[in-house]
Amino acid sequence: MNKIMYFLRMRSVVLIIVLLALIAVGLCVKSSFLSILITMITYCIYALAYDLLLGYANQPSLGQSLFFGLGAYGMVLPIIYWHFGFWGSLGVALVVGAAGGLLVGFVAVRLTEAYHVIFTAVIASVMLLLANNYTPITGGSGGLSFQVAPFFSGWIKLTVYSIAANYFLVLAFGVAVFLLLTRLVSSPLGKVWVAIRENEQRVVSLGYNVYWYKLAAFVAASMLTALAGALYVISLRYVSADCFDFQWSVLPFVWVLIGGIGTLIGPIIGVVLFTLFQFYVSDWWSHYLILFGVLILVILRWAPQGIMGYYENIRTNKILKGGGEHAS
Amino acid sequence: MQFGAFTALDGVDIEVEPGEVHSLIGPNGAGKTTLLNTIAGDVKPTRGRIVFDNEDVTGLLPHMCVQKGISRTFQIPNVMPGIKVWESVWLGINSKAKISWHPFVGAKYADAIARKVRELCQIVGLEESMDELAGNLSHGDQKILEIAMAMSLDGSLLLLDEPTQGVSPGEIDTFMSIIKKVSETKTVLMVEHNMDVVLGVSDRVTVLDHGRVIANSTPSEVVNDEQVRQVYLGTTDV
Numbered sequence: 001m002n003k004i005m006y007f008l009r010m011r012s013v014v015l016i017i018v019l020l021a022l023i024a025v026g027l028c029v030k031s032s033f034l035s036i037l038i039t040m041i042t043y044c045i046y047a048l049a050y051d052l053l054l055g056y057a058n059q060p061s062l063g064q065s066l067f068f069g070l071g072a073y074g075m076v077l078p079i080i081y082w083h084f085g086f087w088g089s090l091g092v093a094l095v096v097g098a099a100g101g102l103l104v105g106f107v108a109v110r111l112t113e114a115y116h117v118i119f120t121a122v123i124a125s126v127m128l129l130l131a132n133n134y135t136p137i138t139g140g141s142g143g144l145s146f147q148v149a150p151f152f153s154g155w156i157k158l159t160v161y162s163i164a165a166n167y168f169l170v171l172a173f174g175v176a177v178f179l180l181l182t183r184l185v186s187s188p189l190g191k192v193w194v195a196i197r198e199n200e201q202r203v204v205s206l207g208y209n210v211y212w213y214k215l216a217a218f219v220a221a222s223m224l225t226a227l228a229g230a231l232y233v234i235s236l237r238y239v240s241a242d243c244f245d246f247q248w249s250v251l252p253f254v255w256v257l258i259g260g261i262g263t264l265i266g267p268i269i270g271v272v273l274f275t276l277f278q279f280y281v282s283d284w285w286s287h288y289l290i291l292f293g294v295l296i297l298v299i300l301r302w303a304p305q306g307i308m309g310y311y312e313n314i315r316t317n318k319i320l321k322g323g324g325e326h327a328s
Numbered sequence: 329m330q331f332g333a334f335t336a337l338d339g340v341d342i343e344v345e346p347g348e349v350h351s352l353i354g355p356n357g358a359g360k361t362t363l364l365n366t367i368a369g370d371v372k373p374t375r376g377r378i379v380f381d382n383e384d385v386t387g388l389l390p391h392m393c394v395q396k397g398i399s400r401t402f403q404i405p406n407v408m409p410g411i412k413v414w415e416s417v418w419l420g421i422n423s424k425a426k427i428s429w430h431p432f433v434g435a436k437y438a439d440a441i442a443r444k445v446r447e448l449c450q451i452v453g454l455e456e457s458m459d460e461l462a463g464n465l466s467h468g469d470q471k472i473l474e475i476a477m478a479m480s481l482d483g484s485l486l487l488l489d490e491p492t493q494g495v496s497p498g499e500i501d502t503f504m505s506i507i508k509k510v511s512e513t514k515t516v517l518m519v520e521h522n523m524d525v526v527l528g529v530s531d532r533v534t535v536l537d538h539g540r541v542i543a544n545s546t547p548s549e550v551v552n553d554e555q556v557r558q559v560y561l562g563t564t565d566v
């Protein structure tokens with residue numbers, strides 16, 4: 001028990017150090033690295049949302065691009081057409097993401113795993129098709145660019161045109177999402193999700209109507225995915241139908257898979273690895289994804305539950321061993 | 329109750345009185361588990377009615393049956409492997425407490441629930457393993473956890489499907505005392521093969537064979553029933 005407390009405390013210490021480092025970086029580092037970090041943190045939000053869905057509520061959606069795109073356009077279209085401010089359109093993006101999640105989830109969460117994958121993937125591809133064809137509204141693959149109003153205008157004006165302000169905005173959202181999910185997965189609701197993942201039928205026999213719990217996870221994940229989409233396009237000041245692209249459905253799956261399903265740290269590790277690859281390896285070899293594929297295979301060969309799963313296995317083994325020695 | 333052309337339960341008419349321990353015995357494939365499944369809502373009967381507490385509960389979904397007060401255990405331990413023992417019990421208590429939706433819960437409430445969880449684990453003798461994963465428990469302890477999870481739902485009718493199946497002879501007494509303890513406050517309908525347990529705890533015994541009720545009386549009468557001896561007890565040494 002003491003050991004578990006010790007690890008928990010160590011974990012918070014590490015997280016606080018990471019956070020302080022991220023703040024320090026934001027204050028002194030040059031802009032090109034900051035833009036990498038902005039991308040990373042945005043992806044982290046996306047990955048955490050997907051982990052909530054797959055790792056906790058056991059729903060292998062392959063259509064998250066739909067919500068990423070909805071968040072992106074939900075953010076941009078109000079700015080372009082109705083001259084919404086930053087927070088107003090972010091609100092629209094979240095509502096649109098949640099509403100989309102509700103509609104799709106209504107059917108998707110009833111389906112067993114294989115059909116869940118197919119259904120979500122099909123819906124997302126239909127949306128990609130629509131987005132590519134309705135160029136007057138979406139800009140198609142050519143995209144749209146736009147101006148963003150300041151997101152804070154009190155004693156000092158903060159806009160996303162300052163890369164540091166943009167960075168801290170995204171960082172604040174990242175930290176908030178992480179804390180929110182940490183809290184959520186250890187709440188009653190989170191425990192029911194994990195139980196559903198472990199043995200859905202048994203949870204039914206414990207008196208739970210699992211349908212609503214699964215739908216709640218689906219909607220929450222859609223909304224956070226929409227947040228990621230909104231932050232992504234805000235940082236780029238550009239949106240195109242590519243936000244609905246199939247790669248946006250595969251990426252979260254990859255991040256979560258290599259990092260470790262069902263842990264909140266795992267997805268972050270997955271994103272960091274992937275993004276470093278994307279930015280640095282692609283510099284000297286444009287087919288870096290092949291290399292990344294090899295990396296995935298290697299990781300999953302030795303750590304089928306992802307990096308965090310591997311780490312936790314070692315850790316619990318150590319704790320068990322330690323406890324055993326203690327008893328004898 | 330029919331599965332395709334196969335009739336698993338054929339005109340079964342069984343009455344369980346409030347407060348009694350009612351045992352259900354019969355040879356393999358007699359339809360005992362199927363009867364529990366229909367009562368708990370896990371399968372929908374093709375014909376017939378199930379009345380619980382003067383209310384028709386036929387065809388209700390399993391989670392609704394639980395909310396009405398019917399909870400069950402499974403013949404083959406059906407726990408949530410990656411979940412700790414105390415959390416499994418906690419889930420049951422929570423499902424009745426109607427707060428399972430709260431994304432965030434205050435410490436005071438959490439303490440109250442934690443106390444209930446500990447009490448229940450003590451009653452069944454699992455307090456030593458509360459922090460273990462359910463999947464790591466021995467078969468016997470998983471069967472006990474099954475009972476604890478059913479008890480955590482605080483229903484008035486408990487359906488136990490062969491609570492002592494696969495349990496070592498040395499542990500049988502533990503199970504009998506748990507069942508006796510449970511029956512103080514709840515009605516129990518129990519499928520059981522071990523005749524010592526049946527005779528030790530039951531108020532009434534129903535014998536099922538090929539989906540039909542062939543006897544329904546007190547334990548001692550059933551043991552002496554000629555037909556029952558033929559189809560069932562004849563194969564064991566009672």
Ligand SMILES: Nc1ncnc2c1ncn2[C@@H]1O[C@H](COP(=O)(O)OP(=O)(O)OP(=O)(O)O)[C@@H](O)[C@H]1O
Nearest residue numbers: 331334336354355356357358359360361362363403
């Ligand atoms: N879902 C199902 N679909 C088809 N047949 C089923 C189903 N469930 C049970 N049966 C059949 O119904 C019959 C009764 O099964 P049941 O499990 O109720 O027997 P039981 O009395 O519990 O036996 P045991 O002592 O082996 O547990 C068996 O022949 C079984 O094959």
Ligand SMILES: [Mg+2]
Nearest residue numbers: 360361362403
């Ligand atoms: Mg059976």
